[in-house]
Amino acid sequence: MSIGAFSVSLTVKDIHASKAFYEKLGFNVFGGNIDQNWLIMKNEDCIIGLFQGMFEKNILTFNPGWDSNAEEVNPFKDVRVLQEELREKGINFINEANVATEGPGSFMIEDPDGNLILVDQHR
Numbered sequence: 001m002s003i004g005a006f007s008v009s010l011t012v013k014d015i016h017a018s019k020a021f022y023e024k025l026g027f028n029v030f031g032g033n034i035d036q037n038w039l040i041m042k043n044e045d046c047i048i049g050l051f052q053g054m055f056e057k058n059i060l061t062f063n064p065g066w067d068s069n070a071e072e073v074n075p076f077k078d079v080r081v082l083q084e085e086l087r088e089k090g091i092n093f094i095n096e097a098n099v100a101t102e103g104p105g106s107f108m109i110e111d112p113d114g115n116l117i118l119v120d121q122h123r
Contacts, residue, residue, distance in 0.1 A: 003082055003119055004064035004073075007040070007047035015039065015052040022048065031070065042068075059108075059116040065123050072123065079105045079121035097121075 012018040015037050019029070022041050027048065032039035037052035045068050049061065065076040079097045086109070087093070094116070097105035106120040 001082070001085065002064075002077065003062040004076070004121070005047070005062065005066045005068050005070070007049055007061045007063075009049040009051055009055065009059040009061045009118065011055045011058055012050050012052050015050055018050045018052075022050070055116075057116060059118050061118045061120060064119065064121045078102075079107065079119055082119060083107050 010018070015034060019034065019039060019041070022043075025043065027041040027043040027046075030040045030042040030047070032049070038054065039050045041048050041050065047068060063070075064079050064082060065073055067073050080099050080101075083093070083097050083099075091109055094108040094110055096107045104122055106118060108119075109117045111117060
């Protein structure tokens with residue numbers, strides 16, 4: 001089962017300090033808006049999101065339909081199809097994609113250790 005490009009969404013206290021720190025580790029800004037307190041940073045195939053004041057804890061993020069450069073991948077499995085496949089495997093959901101819609105959508109689950117996993121489709 002492919003669930004898309006992987007990144008880690010980090011909750012940060014000071015986005016400017018975090019940006020400077022990760023730049024020292026070789027990450028460059030790839031997307032986002034620092035004035036809105038969020039950035040996506042990349043170092044080769046490693047992607048992190050920095051989010052100030054948006055989440056309570058860190059989140060593992062997957063983006064169906066994208067590769068690690070945010071380029072479209074075709075074909076791909078729609079987030080609603082992934083959601084139903086996981087439901088059939090006994091996964092419980094924190095929130096769900098609306099099955100009556102098409103296009104962008106997301107769902108969130110939690111692993112046995114309380115780590116949040118967001119599957120977020122942008123197209």
